[in-house]
Amino acid sequence: MNNSIEIKCLTKRFNAFTLEGVSLSVPCGYITGLIGPNGSGKTTTIKLVLGMLKKDAGEILLFEQDSKAGGEALKEDISVVMDQPYYIEDWRLYQVEKALAPFYPNWDSAAFRRYLAQFELDAKKKVKELSRGMKMKLQVAAALSHNAKLLILDEPTSGLDPVARDELTDVLQEFIRDGERAVLFSTHITADLEKIADYIAYLRDGQLQFFGTKDDFVGAYVLLKGGQNSLTDDQKKLVIGYRAHGAGFDGLLRREDLNKLPGAVVTEPASIDEIIVRMNKGGQ
Amino acid sequence: MKRIAMLNLNYLMIRPYLKQYLLLIAFALVFGIAFQNTTYPGMMAIVMLINLGVYPFMLEEKAQGDILYATLSVRRRDVVVGRYLFGLLLLIPGFLLVFSPLALSLLTGGPAEVAEVAGMALAMVVVALLFNAIQFPAFFKMGYAKARYIVFVPMIFFAALFIVIWKIVPNDMLAPFIAWLDALPTQSLLFLGAALVAVVFLLYVISGVIACRFYSARDL
Amino acid sequence: MDIIISNTAGVPIYEQITAQVKDAILSGKLKEGEALPSLRQLAKDLKISVITTLRAYSELEQAGFVVNVQGKGCYVRPQNTELVREQKLREVEAHLMSAMEAARLARLPREELLEIVHVLLEESHYE
Numbered sequence: 256m257n258n259s260i261e262i263k264c265l266t267k268r269f270n271a272f273t274l275e276g277v278s279l280s281v282p283c284g285y286i287t288g289l290i291g292p293n294g295s296g297k298t299t300t301i302k303l304v305l306g307m308l309k310k311d312a313g314e315i316l317l318f319e320q321d322s323k324a325g326g327e328a329l330k331e332d333i334s335v336v337m338d339q340p341y342y343i344e345d346w347r348l349y350q351v352e353k354a355l356a357p358f359y360p361n362w363d364s365a366a367f368r369r370y371l372a373q374f375e376l377d378a379k380k381k382v383k384e385l386s387r388g389m390k391m392k393l394q395v396a397a398a399l400s401h402n403a404k405l406l407i408l409d410e411p412t413s414g415l416d417p418v419a420r421d422e423l424t425d426v427l428q429e430f431i432r433d434g435e436r437a438v439l440f441s442t443h444i445t446a447d448l449e450k451i452a453d454y455i456a457y458l459r460d461g462q463l464q465f466f467g468t469k470d471d472f473v474g475a476y477v478l479l480k481g482g483q484n485s486l487t488d489d490q491k492k493l494v495i496g497y498r499a500h501g502a503g504f505d506g507l508l509r510r511e512d513l514n515k516l517p518g519a520v521v522t523e524p525a526s527i528d529e530i531i532v533r534m535n536k537g538g539q
Numbered sequence: 540m541k542r543i544a545m546l547n548l549n550y551l552m553i554r555p556y557l558k559q560y561l562l563l564i565a566f567a568l569v570f571g572i573a574f575q576n577t578t579y580p581g582m583m584a585i586v587m588l589i590n591l592g593v594y595p596f597m598l599e600e601k602a603q604g605d606i607l608y609a610t611l612s613v614r615r616r617d618v619v620v621g622r623y624l625f626g627l628l629l630l631i632p633g634f635l636l637v638f639s640p641l642a643l644s645l646l647t648g649g650p651a652e653v654a655e656v657a658g659m660a661l662a663m664v665v666v667a668l669l670f671n672a673i674q675f676p677a678f679f680k681m682g683y684a685k686a687r688y689i690v691f692v693p694m695i696f697f698a699a700l701f702i703v704i705w706k707i708v709p710n711d712m713l714a715p716f717i718a719w720l721d722a723l724p725t726q727s728l729l730f731l732g733a734a735l736v737a738v739v740f741l742l743y744v745i746s747g748v749i750a751c752r753f754y755s756a757r758d759l
Numbered sequence: 760m761d762i763i764i765s766n767t768a769g770v771p772i773y774e775q776i777t778a779q780v781k782d783a784i785l786s787g788k789l790k791e792g793e794a795l796p797s798l799r800q801l802a803k804d805l806k807i808s809v810i811t812t813l814r815a816y817s818e819l820e821q822a823g824f825v826v827n828v829q830g831k832g833c834y835v836r837p838q839n840t841e842l843v844r845e846q847k848l849r850e851v852e853a854h855l856m857s858a859m860e861a862a863r864l865a866r867l868p869r870e871e872l873l874e875i876v877h878v879l880l881e882e883s884h885y886e
Contacts, residue, residue, distance in 0.1 A: 285809055286808070286809075425803075428806070451806060468808075470773070470810060470814070524769065
């Protein structure tokens with residue numbers, strides 16, 4: 256199987272917002288990052304994949320079957336981690352297992368206990384007694400305990416310290432180690448994806464701006480810095496998100512436009528964050 | 540099987556909160572057994588059924604239960620059926636409360652106000668199922684926050700009914716009716732009671748079908 | 760083997776990997792038939808994307824340094840050191856030619872060009 260999720264021309268209309276013609280895939284064996292500013296449609300896309308919203312147009316394939324026709328059994332191989340756990344807060348952790356296990360024929364109780372131990376979570380504690388980081392780890396423990404083939408995460412790291420975020424990236428890379436399983440990681444904190452994402456889908460205002468490998472995404476641009484008057488007006492037009500300040504200017508440039516610029520500018524590799532921020536400014 | 544699993548999930552959802560009712564239930568039981576009075580435990584049962592029936596909706600709203608159901612391998616229909624089954628399941632502890640006055644009689648072999656208890660049980664079933672039949676579809680359509688005031692509709696309905704029957708309708712209109720009821724043979728009374736339960740149950744099921752439609756069509 | 764990458768160097772990560780592996784092979788640190796670390800294990804160890812390691816290994820295979828055995832891993836190919844040496848000599852010539860061309864355009868006298876070469880050799884501790 257090539258893609259765990261395939262989305263073709265997905266469209267969903269709301270009053271104030273429309274997700275329009277989005278096409279992307281989540282290939283097996285890789286980590287796909289879904290990025291974009293808040294309100295760009297990332298959570299909408301995930302909700303559409305999970306069947307929480309009804310699509311207006313387009314196709315959604317889960318494990319190469321139509322998500323509707325494939326039925327709810329497909330969900331047995333999918334795990335979801337959200338920014339807040341969707342469990343009753345007065346449940347103790349062993350009760351979380353009691354609640355979830357009946358729905359997963361592949362539920363591995365020993366594995367769940369192992370993960371709880373590994374993440375240092377006390378099974379007798381209540382969900383509401385956990386810190387933010389521990390709540391995320393609880394969801395991850397549950398996610399990894401039923402042999403899921405696809406892991407979907409929606410803003411799992413907001414409010415987490417760097418240590419917890421690093422532990423998560425470790426878990427995700429381990430998850431895809433067999434080359435068969437897939438991860439869809441939606442976030443506006445792109446530092447997490449900067450290193451480990453294999454593919455990037457970049458959404459803005461409900462439209463897909465880019466889908467491809469992360470290396471291609473960041474490799475296509477450079478960060479540009481120079482003096483206030485280093486560029487001619489024509490050259491300025493090439494710069495995405497041109498920002499003039501008291502000590503000079505900075506902006507984003509397509510790598511192929513580099514040769515059109517004078518030598519007196521400084522270039523450096525652009526991070527995913529820089530690209531998104533500049534794109535947002537530049538209205539590209 | 541999924542529906543049973545959903546039923547179980549409903550129970551697990553309210554389990555942490557049952558403690559709050561234990562004291563009241565114990566008190567009601569003691570009251571019922573000691574004083575052989577079915578009215579108090581009966582009222583208690585009705586209040587408990589209505590509250591607990593709504594609890595899962597309230598908890599869901601807080602815990603983003605819609606997301607939980609979306610990640611589980613259940614259809615929207617199964618979620619609704621599970622909730623309606625849960626509403627029926629709650630009747631069991633309700634019956635225990637209502638029948639508690641008979642417990643002493645069973646043990647001591649003394650007199651038993653079966654008719655009163657039966658009447659109370661009937662009232663409990665009718666009121667609880669009707670309440671839920673009205674509330675559940677509203678919650679499934681609009682979510683707890685928006686729909687929670689709908690609980691006042693059946694309350695006002697029953698309160699009005701109560702006032703009408705007890706206060707407004709003059710006694711001479713009511714008396715012959717009560718006399719007629721008293722005069723009915725037990726069999727006919729049972730038949731009437733059963734018919735009433737059947738009607739209310741039918742309404743409950745219809746309410747369930749409507750709730751299924753509402754929830755299945757909803758954007759969550 | 761050790762592979763050490765820098766996120767802040769201007770050089771793309773996959774290039775850093777191929778350069779270090781090539782170096783290890785040519786200097787004999789990696790022997791013929793030895794296995795490279797698994798794609799995904801390397802990605803996990805270095806905390807980089809799998810696609811990056813994939814690209815690095817593909818390029819190494821294309822350049823003839825390793826061979827990818829499906830399902831098993833990447834192994835070092837026997838290196839024809841003569842051929843490699845010749846290829847490197849040609850590369851040195853080509854680079855020096857472009858340096859000379861640039862020197863010519865700058866009207867750099869021969870002595871100064873040689874001076875630059877000496878200084879560079881000194882500074883980089885060329886053996």
